[in-house]
Amino acid sequence: MKKLMMVLASLVLFTACNDEDKNEMYEESSDGQIVARACATDEVFQAQLNSNPELRAKMQMIEEHTQNFDLSQAKLVNGTIVIPVVVNVIYKTAAENISATQIQSQIDVLNKDFNAQNADFSNVPSIFSGVKANVGVRFELDQIIRKNVNKTSWGTADLMKKSSGILPTSPTTKLNLWVCTIGNGILGYAQFPGGSSSTDGVVIDSRYIGTTGTATYPFNLGRTATHEVGHWMNLRHIWGDTNCGTDYVADTPTHNTANYGVPTFPHYSTCSGSPVEMTMNYMDYSDDRGLYMFTEGQKSRMLSIFSAGGARNSFAK
Structure with a gap:
């Protein structure tokens, strides 16, 4: 109980102050390509908290449930949770109207990454071998919906999820994944559990999805979606969105x-105890080729x- 109270107290502090401590690098090259990973999930979350005072209490209830959970309570069918995925492609140009093959390549990556079947899973350093996890979630492409629009970029205000884009x-019961040009150096963002169903899902820029x-x-291996779906499943950034912050997971x-990039191992933290950082964790900002693991704590x-x-109990029925 003491640990739970400390976690909930840190959640209140996290949501109250971390806007002032952001470290994102929204960086693009001269040709408009993103050169450093940037995820807008926390910014969107903070905006939702500001517009909906009741959301903070709801998130604390979700956190309490999470901290009291053990894996024996998981609803698994043949050891797996199956998530139907609706992909909403919103495009202005032919390039943005990505192919079904590219979409399926992303579904394939999700299935490998969440089931420890990715080839680079074997690269997990021995120091982390005891906590590397097979999450046991399978993704199935449910349908692809396409819409041609006269809009250059969509930003992070969820406009692509409205009637101007494609409604969820x-x-x-289905994970909605919007593919569009986001702009402002953002690769993608997701909505944490607890937000409105009318905006629930994941958004990925059309240049950084699939393989x-x-x-x-350097974001051509589908790991942006792995990262964002991790958020959709209630994972925080591994650094807690503030210097030496918490992601509420004990084994990270x-x-x-x-x-950023692909840090040379071992990369030591400057936080208390100077631990070796898990730069290859999907919830860090390393380039796609440098990300290849979740932990048992993240799985739980x-x-x-x-x-x-x-x-998200309705998905497991």
Whole structure:
């Protein structure tokens, strides 16, 4: 109980102050390509908290459920939770109207990454071998919806999820993934469990999804969607969106801030105890080729939302 109270207290502090401590690098090259990972999930979350005072209390209830969860409570069918995925492609140009092949390549990456079947899973350093996880979630492409629009970029105000874009399909039983040009150096963002179903889902820029077609180096291995779906399943950034912050997971090291590129291992944190940072964790900001693991603690956190009383329990029925 003492640990739970400390976690909930830190959640209040996290949501109250971390806007002042951001470390994102919204950086583009001269040709408009993004050269450093930038995820807008926390910014969107803070905006939702500001516009909906009741959301903070709801998130604390979700956190309490998460901290009290153990894996024996998970609702697994043959050891797996199956998530239908609706992909909403919103495009102005032919390039933005990505192919079904590119979309399927992203579904394939999600299935490998969430089931420890990615080839680079074997690269997990021995120091982390005891906590590397097979999450046990399978993704199935449910349908692709396309819409041609006269809009250059969509930003992060969820406009692509409104009638001007494509409304979500059955968001309480299907993961909606919007593919469009976001702009402002953002690769993607997601909505945490607990937000409105009318805006629930994940948004990925059309240049950074899947492994073929428009997928652009160094974010051409589908790990942006893995990262954002992690958020959708209630994972925080591994550095807690503030210097030496918490991601509410016990088996991830404390990071002083986000990592970029592919850091040389071992990369030591400047936080208390100087732990080796888990720069290869999907919830860091390393380039796609440098990300290849979740932990057992993250697995428990993700599966908790599908359990009885969990925020996404409707997906596990």
